[in-house]
Amino acid sequence: MKAAVIVFPGSNCDRDVQVSLRQSIGNEPVMVWHKDRDFEKVDLIVLPGGFSYGDYLRCGAIAANSPVMKEVVGRAGKGVAVLGICNGFQMLTETGLVPGTLMRNANLRYICRDVDIKVETSQSLFTAKYEQDQSIRIPIAHHDGNYFADDDTLSAMEDRGQIAFRYCEPDGKVTARANPNGSQRNIAGVFNETKTVLGLMPHPERLADPKLGGNDGRPFFDGLVEALS
Amino acid sequence: MSTAMTSERPVTPEVVREHGLNEQEYDLILDIMGRAPNLLELGIFSVMWSEHCSYKSSKKWLKTLPTKGPQVIKGPGENAGVIDIGEGLTAIFKMESHNHPSFIEPYQGAATGVGGILRDVFTMGARPVANLNALRFGSPDHPKTRHLVAGVVAGVGGYGNCVGVPTVGGEVNFDASYNGNILVNAMTVGIAPADRIFYSAAAGVGKPVVYVGSKTGRDGIHGATMASAEFDDDSQEKRPTVQVGDPFTEKLLIEACLELMATDAIVGIQDMGAAGLTSSSFEMASKGGSGVELELDKVPCREDGMTPYEMMLSESQERMLMVLQPGKEGLARGIFEKWDLDFAVIGHLTDTGRMVLKMYGEVVGDLPIDPLAEASPEYDRPWQPTPPQADIDPAGFAPSVAPAEALKRLMATPDLCSKRWVWEQYDHMVMGDTIGLGRPGGDAGLVRVHGTNKALAVTSDCTPRYCLADPVEGGRQVVAEAWRNLTATGATPLAITDNMNFGNPEKPEIMGQFVGCIEGMKEACLALDFPVVSGNVSLYNETNGQAILPTPTIGAVGLLKDSSKAIGMAFVDDGDSIVVIGDTAGHWGQSLYLREIEGREEGTPPPVDLGKERRHGDFVRNHILQATINACHDISDGGLLPSVAEMALAGNKGCEITQPEGSPPTHAWAFGEDQARYIVTTKDPDRLLSSAQAEGIPAAVIGKVSGDGLSLASIGRIDLQKLRQSHENWLPAYMAT
Numbered sequence: 022m023k024a025a026v027i028v029f030p031g032s033n034c035d036r037d038v039q040v041s042l043r044q045s046i047g048n049e050p051v052m053v054w055h056k057d058r059d060f061e062k063v064d065l066i067v068l069p070g071g072f073s074y075g076d077y078l079r080c081g082a083i084a085a086n087s088p089v090m091k092e093v094v095g096r097a098g099k100g101v102a103v104l105g106i107c108n109g110f111q112m113l114t115e116t117g118l119v120p121g122t123l124m125r126n127a128n129l130r131y132i133c134r135d136v137d138i139k140v141e142t143s144q145s146l147f148t149a150k151y152e153q154d155q156s157i158r159i160p161i162a163h164h165d166g167n168y169f170a171d172d173d174t175l176s177a178m179e180d181r182g183q184i185a186f187r188y189c190e191p192d193g194k195v196t197a198r199a200n201p202n203g204s205q206r207n208i209a210g211v212f213n214e215t216k217t218v219l220g221l222m223p224h225p226e227r228l229a230d231p232k233l234g235g236n237d238g239r240p241f242f243d244g245l246v247e248a249l250s
Numbered sequence: 251m252s253t254a255m256t257s258e259r260p261v262t263p264e265v266v267r268e269h270g271l272n273e274q275e276y277d278l279i280l281d282i283m284g285r286a287p288n289l290l291e292l293g294i295f296s297v298m299w300s301e302h303c304s305y306k307s308s309k310k311w312l313k314t315l316p317t318k319g320p321q322v323i324k325g326p327g328e329n330a331g332v333i334d335i336g337e338g339l340t341a342i343f344k345m346e347s348h349n350h351p352s353f354i355e356p357y358q359g360a361a362t363g364v365g366g367i368l369r370d371v372f373t374m375g376a377r378p379v380a381n382l383n384a385l386r387f388g389s390p391d392h393p394k395t396r397h398l399v400a401g402v403v404a405g406v407g408g409y410g411n412c413v414g415v416p417t418v419g420g421e422v423n424f425d426a427s428y429n430g431n432i433l434v435n436a437m438t439v440g441i442a443p444a445d446r447i448f449y450s451a452a453a454g455v456g457k458p459v460v461y462v463g464s465k466t467g468r469d470g471i472h473g474a475t476m477a478s479a480e481f482d483d484d485s486q487e488k489r490p491t492v493q494v495g496d497p498f499t500e501k502l503l504i505e506a507c508l509e510l511m512a513t514d515a516i517v518g519i520q521d522m523g524a525a526g527l528t529s530s531s532f533e534m535a536s537k538g539g540s541g542v543e544l545e546l547d548k549v550p551c552r553e554d555g556m557t558p559y560e561m562m563l564s565e566s567q568e569r570m571l572m573v574l575q576p577g578k579e580g581l582a583r584g585i586f587e588k589w590d591l592d593f594a595v596i597g598h599l600t601d602t603g604r605m606v607l608k609m610y611g612e613v614v615g616d617l618p619i620d621p622l623a624e625a626s627p628e629y630d631r632p633w634q635p636t637p638p639q640a641d642i643d644p645a646g647f648a649p650s651v652a653p654a655e656a657l658k659r660l661m662a663t664p665d666l667c668s669k670r671w672v673w674e675q676y677d678h679m680v681m682g683d684t685i686g687l688g689r690p691g692g693d694a695g696l697v698r699v700h701g702t703n704k705a706l707a708v709t710s711d712c713t714p715r716y717c718l719a720d721p722v723e724g725g726r727q728v729v730a731e732a733w734r735n736l737t738a739t740g741a742t743p744l745a746i747t748d749n750m751n752f753g754n755p756e757k758p759e760i761m762g763q764f765v766g767c768i769e770g771m772k773e774a775c776l777a778l779d780f781p782v783v784s785g786n787v788s789l790y791n792e793t794n795g796q797a798i799l800p801t802p803t804i805g806a807v808g809l810l811k812d813s814s815k816a817i818g819m820a821f822v823d824d825g826d827s828i829v830v831i832g833d834t835a836g837h838w839g840q841s842l843y844l845r846e847i848e849g850r851e852e853g854t855p856p857p858v859d860l861g862k863e864r865r866h867g868d869f870v871r872n873h874i875l876q877a878t879i880n881a882c883h884d885i886s887d888g889g890l891l892p893s894v895a896e897m898a899l900a901g902n903k904g905c906e907i908t909q910p911e912g913s914p915p916t917h918a919w920a921f922g923e924d925q926a927r928y929i930v931t932t933k934d935p936d937r938l939l940s941s942a943q944a945e946g947i948p949a950a951v952i953g954k955v956s957g958d959g960l961s962l963a964s965i966g967r968i969d970l971q972k973l974r975q976s977h978e979n980w981l982p983a984y985m986a987t
Binding site for chain 1: 404407408411412413414496497498499501502589590673674675676677678679680681682683684685686687689698813814
């Protein structure tokens with residue numbers, strides 16, 4: 022399996038996800054500079070976290086219009102798996118690869134902490150190594166992770182199984198208290214209709230090493246490797 | 251010499267005064283120049299000789315601090331200190347204040363404080379890996395405090411989060427003395443290969459001087475001079491002197507500089523911090539024994555029509571100056587253009603020993619470098635020692651509140667309450683090396699050295715009320731506490747950076763505080779082999795004549811050779827024995843209990859026995875590394891019982907505690923702030939105690955980890971969840987009102 026990580030100016034989790042991919046895949050992911058439209062054929066494209074182009078406009082808005090994203094959108098259309106984490110999720114909503122939008126956190130503050138999220142389905146490239154309804158502990162670190170889509174869109178997404186993760190209590194109950202940022206229906210991550218594109222606010226790469234305080238992110242990458250190898 | 255290009259105004263005695271220079275200093279300028287300076291030249295003297303840049307009041311005393319040791323590669327005098335962490339790697343770090351700007355404009359003041367200290371570290375070739383912040387605010391009742399807390403915390407986070415360097419530690423305290431002068435002390439730690447450290451000194455006639463980074467604007471002109479005067483009610487009018495930060499550009503600058511540093515193109519490099527282009531160019535030429543000629547019309551400017559005076563004194567952020575090897579300009583330009591950063595050759599080195607400034611070919615300023623940089627005034631300011639305080643006899647003191655109630659109240663005070671509201675606004679995990687046990691909230695932050703099994707332990711500490719009551723004892727204590735905090739994780743303490751925040755040094759009692767703190771710090775650094783490798787001084791922290799508490803903040807770095815041996819402060823397993831290492835005499839003076847519960851700010855601070863500090867700490871560290879101990883917390887603010895409570899809250903496990911026979915009265919035992927103490931937990935108390943006895947270390951079992959409350963024989967039971975609620979709620983509730 023071969024993965025690519027797109028490096029935008031202002032990306033700052035590119036190395037972190039590179040480490041996790043290397044650990045699970047066993048080979049080096051390709052680091053693709055944002056000005057390069059041509060990059061080798063890969064099985065997975067990762068849009069990492071950070072503050073692309075400073076995010077001085079709406080988060081992810083400039084990145085969504087960068088040269089490399091035309092290529093990413095094109096390959097996604099051909100079925101190549103695309104994973105957007107945090108700022109990468111914001112880029113995915115900005116390009117329309119996944120529905121919805123990410124607004125400022127309800128408390129208007131940046132939040133960095135471990136949260137519990139419920140795995141809505143194990144029937145995807147990204148979640149195959151988890152059980153459905155399993156609750157896993159993964160950190161968030163964002164200012165703009167408040168997921169919004171209108172009710173009709175949300176219901177249609179639910180019907181199609183496009184919700185990947187929801188914020189929950191440690192025991193898996195989805196409650197208002199467990200929602201850190203005001204997201205509609207506690208949504209932490211969503212798929213496109215074919216479940217080949219995933220955007221999520223939590224950072225699985227940050228807890229994929231027991232020494233860092235947890236390993237619940239490791240099956241995320243191991244599962245991707247199994248599915249795409 | 252053109253006057254048209256430089257001097258909007260003639261240099262009159264009034265203009266000299268406005269530049270913060272006194273008559274003697276102006277006479278010295280006339281002497282050095284051999285003529286009257288023009289306005290540009292006067293401006294340059296003014297910033298170079300400001301307290302902030304010249305350390306004129308503090309130099310004499312700073313020189314007395316220990317700065318050497320086998321671990322020290324580069325001590326004070328560079329952008330940051332460099333220590334050896336083994337296997338060809340170094341840690342490079344420094345702490346710096348951004349107090350005055352943060353009071354005037356909290357978000358940008360704090361943000362640019364973080365940006366400035368990051369640059370000091372990556373200028374030397376290090377990739378920044380950890381940030382810390384020591385913040386001190388006024389009384390919670392003061393009408394400005396909330397606004398300042400919100401702005402500073404958002405500013406620290408806004409900058410650090412975007413740049414992508416984890417903020418893993420720090421402090422937040424409140425005291426009315428900071429009502430008009432908050433303290434924002436920012437620290438960065440970086441890692442660099444020992445054979446690729448970059449210094450500012452630059453020599454070699456004709457070598458190109460290159461400007462990179464952001465464009466120069468009119469922001470921050472005279473920031474260094476502002477930081478060298480007291481505040482009054484009109485200080486808000488100085489808002490335009492505060493710079494605006496751009497963390498995105500900083501991130502690009504880090505990456506571009508580190509990419510260029512991997513080549514052999516750089517002769518010398520210096521960030522443009524306080525006093526911008528002036529101090530960076532002087533520094534490089536002065537240290538290299540060179541001269542420099544700058545063509546100011548080549549400086550990338552944000553606005554049209556900027557004068558040489560404005561360009562030389564601007565403190566616009568995210569800029570660096572470097573001298574390159576001839577012929578490497580193309581290589582360097584390519585890297586900076588890749589990162590979309592400005593790159594301009596703005597001059598070259600000479601051998602004249604002078605700084606010549608040109609604008610469109612015309613000389614607009616011409617100054618000698620060495621006299622200006624090296625011969626800045628140095629004062630031996632008169633000082634008065636702080637008079638000793640009367641001590642408080644624990645036996646003769648009748649507490650007014652029962653111990654269980656006192657604990658509940660203490661844990662919800664502004665100084666002891668949980669600071670989660672603050673550090674959850676900081677990305678403390680980015681870079682993927684923050685060790686779980688070393689996240690914020692513990693004794694020290696732990697950051698793995700990328701790609702290795704080692705970890706750096708980092709902390710910042712100061713107890714200003716001790717320093718006020720007895721500067722010498724307080725100075726010993728700040729260093730000892732930082733050393734203890736590193737030790738409590740299992741790390742070996744290596745070196746410190748000091749950020750000296752004081753009032754007006756022209757007042758003998760303030761100067762006495764400074765001198766006393768330095769004396770105490772010196773003793774502690776020597777006794778603990780804990781040298782000072784970098785630092786910063788912030789004086790004139792006074793508003794309308796009211797000085798802050800003396801606040802010598804210490805930032806400290808230690809090393810864990812095997813990060814898997816690190817431990818945290820959280821209780822681990824039910825049944826583990828809880829042991830206190832060190833003597834508990836029940837020292838009341840200057841305790842948090844006395845201040846918060848009894849409303850008395852008096853007495854002597856707890857005495858620091860540096861020999862005991864050393865022995866107790868070495869004992870604890872050895873047992874952590876041998877895994878006899880599975881949790882450890884140093885006892886500091888609030889005393890023994892609050893420290894136990896913090897361990898219980900962190901582990902979400904209760905305990906049963908019994909006061910040992912022969913200990914002081916219950917309140918003094920529970921809340922006295924005797925030094926050189928740790929609380930540890932162990933599965934093998936016999937082994938720990940017999941080892942302690944053999945080494946002559948005081949150690950006493952005080953209880954066991956068990957249940958879901960703090961059960962205190964003869965005191966009562968406190969439910970852990972209720973305690974957590976009051977401990978966690980104070981700050982969010984305060985900020986929400």
